[in-house]
Amino acid sequence: MTVGMINANPVVHERPERAAHPAHAALDALDVFDTVRDIKDPEHPYSLEQLSVLSQESVSVDEKLGHIQITFTPTVQHCSMATVIGLCLRLKLMQNFPPHYKIDIKVAPGSLANEESGQYYL
Template sequence: MVSGLINANPIVYEKKERRTRSTPADVDEYAVEAIDQLEIFEHIRDIKDPEHPYSLEELKVISEDAIEVDDKHSYVRVTFTPTVEHCSMATVIGLCLRVKLMRSLPPRYKVDIRVAPGTHATEAAVNKQLNDKERVAAALENPNLVDMVDECLAPSYE
């Protein structure tokens, strides 16, 4: 991980119990099921923090309540809360969220990643960076950044 931590002693919370979506018995097995808040949360809950050996869920950087889904309009918004106001990894965390959802969701979805209002010193700049296609594409051309994102997205075997 990174030395010179901004938040050397973050508060670590207990993970929620995993839940599964219930599917009615009369649903056609070939029907496309709507994507909901729980499904998005299950995709992103285990992303590792770039600075700490904890998941974004354990650090309360993400929560199920901070996810909005409009399946009808193919829209997902994830709002995350950095652990400190001057978190230098906020853009990397947002990029991890975006990449994970790009890899997990059908391409018809528009994904909006946001820093929770009032939780980061450069909130507007981070939000602009995370939701600009060209900036995201440029970031994903940087091999060091891609390695960091892949490390955060690697499955943990706890």
């Protein structure tokens, strides 16, 4: 066990293989998910996907409105790294998609013990 970790023994899930997305297709949730799925957790050598912090279902895209939204679920309710995870997601999206996209990063409602009323936005 590593000293200082909030969740020293996380559940790690296998990474499913994904089919290639056609390059000419409109931006969709799979494009966004493929961009952020390999971001490593700040406390573990595993990706956010492997820890089920992110899934393709937690990403939505409205290309007509130029809006990307990700809702992630920390592995524990007292996760001190939620803000760091959110900032990593935002930076990766800003680096990989045109600046006209509005990016919303949220923590799933009820997934953080210190959550204020309403959703936790990053």
